[in-house]
Amino acid sequence: MNLIFLGAPGAGKGTQARLLQEREGIPQVSTGDMLRAAMADGSELGLRAKGYVERGELVPDDVMVAVIEARLARPDARHGFVLDGFPRTLPQAEALDVMLERAGRKLDAVLYFDLSDETILRRLTGRWVCRQAGHIYHLEFNPPRQRGRCDVDGSELSQRADDRPETVQRRLEVYHRETEPVVEFYRRRGVFSTVDAEGGIEDVHRRVLATIRTRMELRA
Numbered sequence: 001m002n003l004i005f006l007g008a009p010g011a012g013k014g015t016q017a018r019l020l021q022e023r024e025g026i027p028q029v030s031t032g033d034m035l036r037a038a039m040a041d042g043s044e045l046g047l048r049a050k051g052y053v054e055r056g057e058l059v060p061d062d063v064m065v066a067v068i069e070a071r072l073a074r075p076d077a078r079h080g081f082v083l084d085g086f087p088r089t090l091p092q093a094e095a096l097d098v099m100l101e102r103a104g105r106k107l108d109a110v111l112y113f114d115l116s117d118e119t120i121l122r123r124l125t126g127r128w129v130c131r132q133a134g135h136i137y138h139l140e141f142n143p144p145r146q147r148g149r150c151d152v153d154g155s156e157l158s159q160r161a162d163d164r165p166e167t168v169q170r171r172l173e174v175y176h177r178e179t180e181p182v183v184e185f186y187r188r189r190g191v192f193s194t195v196d197a198e199g200g201i202e203d204v205h206r207r208v209l210a211t212i213r214t215r216m217e218l219r220a
């Protein structure tokens with residue numbers, strides 16, 4: 001299954017993509033996680049991306065397209081993927097079309113996570129992530145068992161540098177300007193579905209599974 005998760009920062013794309021990977025075995029391809037890992041390693045990609053990510057701006061399209069092209073060619077993604085954080089601009093969406101066509105692959109579903117601005121802000125300001133593997137928590141909605149420690153690997157939890165209020169504001173502006181046109185780009189296609197992203201993590205997960213099932217039935 002080849003899937004795209006779209007939605008504003010904090011809409012729950014990463015949380016749901018990770019659940020789908022754990023429970024259904026579909027690899028999560030998160031450009032945000034890939035960039036944060038590259039920044040932590042101090043690699044060439046990380047050094048190039050750092051300033052953009054910390055300011056809440058987008059990394060240039062040519063860099064992101066090359067990152068995704070290399071990632072989708074890896075063996076684990078040959079039978080399916082959940083794109084989480086890509087495409088984020090129209091040129092990225094167009095480049096993905098070319099990439100998939102060249103590889104003889106098709107998108108099965110594009111899920112748009114619909115959430116109010118008020119909930120988005122609450123989710124982002126309470127988010128904590130683990131340093132080792134990026135497992136996602138929320139102080140109020142999804143707290144770890146032990147304060148400040150990841151349930152899965154025991155590593156320390158920290159707040160993302162781009163979750164500071166002024167940077168969140170910038171990311172939301174960038175989302176409205178650059179990524180909402182991408183939502184419209186896919187809305188016109190048969191694969192598009194809106195998922196109500198309000199409510200608890202398990203409720204949203206059930207809606208995600210039901211939406212994917214419906215899309216697969218329509219395709220059959």
Ligand code: AP5
Pocket residue numbers: 007008009010011012013014015016031032033035052053054056057058059060064084085086087088092123124126127128136137138139141142162171197198199200201202204
């Ligand atoms: P990225 O990491 O992709 O950030 P984002 O799109 O802003 O998305 P988030 O990770 O903030 O939110 P999410 O929707 O995954 O929500 P989450 O599940 O964590 O990108 C970061 C930066 O990298 C960008 O700003 C840009 O600079 C760069 N970048 C990345 N991709 C790029 C690209 N393609 N082109 C150019 N630049 C790119 O949930 C949020 C919180 O809510 C968590 O605390 C979670 O526990 C909680 N939560 C989730 N679901 C629920 C629920 N149902 N109920 C209650 N709480 C919930």
